[in-house]
Amino acid sequence: MSDDDDFMADSDQEQYDFEYEDDDEPADGDVDIENKYYNAKQLKADNPQEAIDEFLGVPNLEDQKGDWGFKGLKQAIKLEFALGRYDDAIVHYKELLTYVKSAVTRSYSEKSINNMLDYIEKTADDSTAYKCMEEFYSLTLDTFQATNNERLALKTNVKLAKLYLDKKDYSALSNKVKEIHKACQREDGSADPGKGTYSLEAYALEIQMYAEMKNNKRLKALYQKALTVRSAVPHPKVQGIIRECGGKMHMSEENWKEAQSAFFESFKNYDEAGSMQRIQVLKYLVLTTMLMGSTINPFDSQETKPYRNDPRISAMTELVDSYQRDDVHRYEAILKDNPDLLQDKFIAENIDEVSRTMRTKAVLKLVAPYSRFTLAFIAKHIKVSISEVQDILGVLIVDKKLKAKINQENGTVVVDNVENADQLQRLQDWTSAISDLWSTVLNEGEGFKLDESQNAGGAFMPGAFDTNMSAAPLRAGGGRLRPQKGGRGGKMSTYA
Structure with a gap:
């Protein structure tokens, strides 16, 4: 594995567990420089502070800027960022970018810088780190726009736009996606087929922004536009994001069928990308099935069948089963025993509609033989509050599904014969x-x-x-x- 590959290490690994270069790495530097560099790598795990000093000493041993100095700065910056020494990391990152113009090859520098940006994106976990990351992006853009490296400039702009989305800085995000879309066009204003992937990533970020802002009108227009992009070969995760937002948009319009289709496509894309978001979207798919009143089990398809017994999805599986059997008591018990289900804001907003449907059906079934009953009687059997029972009966009466009169003073209901x-x-x-x-x-x-x-x-x-x-x-x-x-x-x- 090369020196750059350790930037792609998963965020759950030890922060200082960077891997070594293969023997085919450039080794034309002075032996003392090489020894100092590898000695610094030996210190990373046990003494990161001393390792930083050793790495920063490597460039000073070179007569002119070269590969070893570039590599020493990279390692020092990674450690400084991991230790929260953000100001030092920015200073040394500026120095690193001076190597890009002539000290190292364009392909090597592009790969190294892109991997470093991926690394800091994964390890940033607070507002100070985000501010440092934003500075990294801005410095990178200035450097690669000056050297006409359009591809890395586009990649960096997409990363910066994503940072604005995470910070909910929608004004800056809007300006940035406009800049990306413009960069993805030819001089005559037509779409550049070679940059369709970046354009689609910009659409995905913009769609997420309007989804969070609940601007369905703008979201719908962008969603339809994104689906027409054919020149791109995006990462399946990008497609998963777009389809997920589309599903939520259709849900807000109570277009259950289109929402179900969008969530299913999103699940397949996330699954292909190996993203853990596939589990959450699968829950949305199950939720939509209940809202549709469908009798088809969502786990009958080839793509979802392997997740039928997944413990992460078991609560939703039991919910849809109790819903299809009209078992309101089991349904309520599942919600009570799995409070984590409602930690997802989207599920919490939409599960009420499913619960109301379940309770309404249960109330109609319970009162069918009676011409007179009390609100307390219904509340006891359905296991909900009296106010909830009164609301349900009120809706049934307005919808003319039940001809009755509610006496709120004594809590009785008389069915009109x-x-x-x-x-x-x-x-x-x-x-x-x-x-x-x-x-x-x-x-x-x-x-x-x-x-x-x-x-x-x-x-x-x-x-x-x-x-x-x-x-x-x-x-x-x-x-x-x-x-x-x-x-x-x-x-x-x-x-x-």
């Missing part, structure tokens, strides 16, 4: 109409009238009916009369 009364009245009206029709047909229908001979032969009593048996008219002797075959107005015959 007007609908049932209307149904009963309609049934009674229908029965009365049928009875009238039946009477009209039998009393006035020609098929039931007697001719004169039949009327003379017996004492027929018009209008007499046996309402318990049938509507056939009764003969004086007690027998029933019924029409014989022969059509309308035929003779009546009798049956016992």
Whole structure:
């Protein structure tokens, strides 16, 4: 591993655990210089202060600026920054940049400076360190713009813009992304295909800014514009950031379907990049599934299936399971037992909608058999406050999903049975109409009238009916009369 590679060491490693160069490093310096440099490296772990002095002594041993002096300054600056000696680090960084013009090759200096900026970005952890880092970026820009190193200048500008985002200095960030976009254009104002990656990174930073500012109008325009960039080959993490912000934008618009799609794409990009943010975005994906009311398990896809039993996602897995089974008690228990879920601001803002949906469904199911109940009764069974129950019932009544009246004085609710009364009245009206029709047909229908001979032969009593048996008219002797075959107005015959 080269001397520069140790700048890329993970931030969780020992701060002074820098690695050694391979034997193919330039070794054309004086033996005393080389020995002093490697002796300083031996001191880093146990005596970093003395190591700094040794590293700073290396450039003084050179007759003219060269590789060993450049390397000695790099190591000294790293240690000074790690120890919080920021003023000293800035002074020596200025000296280091003087080596760029002629003492070392352009490719070597570019790689070394870029890796150093990556290193300090990872190790900076307070406002003083951020201020030092900003000074590093500004010095770097001045140097490489003067030497027409446009690529490193763009990289540094992107890093500086990210620093402004972390500091929430939105004014400086806006100016910086405009500068980056302009640098990514040709003279005629068209996009430069060779700089599309930097342009997309600028879009990602700008999109994050507007997402934090909750400026959805501007965010939506930039999001759509970023998705149309085709000339870039960005790091998948950049795509993950853009898609994540897009998902949050769609969530704020209650466009659950588009949000789900954006979060899924974001998860895949973060997963490809090996970013730990994939776990958080996967939680957002599960949250969106519940808001959609979808019955499809988000862990059924090939990409998410390996995370189904991941302990970092288990709470969200159980939440979506209880939601799809309408188990409000289990749902509430999971939220109570996993308070860390609500530490994420985005989840905390949106989980209330899911909880309200769960509780509303539970209330409707609970009160269905009752015509009268108390607020306390609902609160006890759903395990929420009385005020929350009152709010839920109020929404149900306004939405006409429940016809009831709330008596706030005694905390009772009376279900309005007007609908049932209307149904009963309609049934009674229908029965009365049928009875009238039946009477009209039998009393006035020609098929039931007697001719004169039949009327003379017996004492027929018009209008007499046996309402318990049938509507056939009764003969004086007690027998029933019924029409014989022969059509309308035929003779009546009798049956016992």
